[in-house]
Amino acid sequence: MNVIIYLRVSSEQQANRELSIPAQREALERFAADKGWTIVDEYIDEAKSAKTADRPEFQRMIAAAQQSDKNFQAILIHKFDRFSRSREDHIVYKALLKKQDVSVLSASEPTEPDTPHGLLLEGMLEVISEFYNMNLKHETIKGMKENAIQGFHCGGRAPYGYRLHRSGSRVTYVLGPDEEIQTVKLIFQWAAEGTGGKKLARMLNELEASRGSERRWSPSTVLSLLGNHAYLGYRTWNKKSEVNGCKNDPNEWIMAKNCHAPIISEQLWQAAHEVLSTRKILKPK
Structure with a gap:
């Protein structure tokens, strides 16, 4: 199977070596090699948050998946939160990709999207990712409020x-x-x-x-x-x-x-x- 890989790191995460672009690329290449898949292209968004889908390379990747002459069958990501931290975006873009016969697969959170259990697990991972993002924002605002009061x-x-x-x-x-x-x-x-x-x-x-x-x-x-x-x-x-x-x-x-x-x-x-x-x-x- 031919796949493309999508790599993303936010500005806050750039210092995290485990989430760095080279670390993600290495993990995806190793996973693809074990599966016997061929990586035909990669898309990289650096210093971009997954709170929104308004990311240049993400949108270019989605556009490529909609082309009739595309040469890949799946998008491979490190974790589902690299794709998006918004449950709504997961639903919208995965539904769009499914119509194009393109799957979204995670190397570190493998699921079986075509089975009920796999669909449930994937949905739970996406909800947890969005909860983490919302909770982090809430805690940040709370900290800023206390900072301002002082x-x-x-x-x-x-x-x-x-x-x-x-x-x-x-x-x-x-x-x-x-x-x-x-x-x-x-x-x-x-x-x-x-x-x-x-x-x-x-x-x-x-x-x-x-x-x-x-x-x-x-x-x-x-x-x-x-x-x-x-x-x-x-x-x-x-x-x-x-x-x-x-x-x-x-x-x-x-x-x-x-x-x-x-x-x-x-x-x-x-x-x-x-x-x-x-x-x-x-x-x-």
């Missing part, structure tokens, strides 16, 4: 005017260059005086040019900075949903105060946002 950094870049500082396993913000700090104060001061986003961006670009800097400000960047509570010394997390990326209700935000040195005062923040709120009300839709 006022520590939960990923991403530091806001303009700050830099990241690591102490052991914890990351906090420290003040950045004085030039950036003064710029942040100017932005809030100008906003409190009634300057709109477009004019603010223009004034900032003129300021940057006078400094010989190539940095360019846009109105959206300025307004995003004005809405960042980090400048008050707060640490805010969960503004956006981890599931769909949509903005969460402010009541769901986790906000810790006095986490790092503030750049502006509460009074200046309030003054700037009172003006911004007024401009939003007066601006025609």
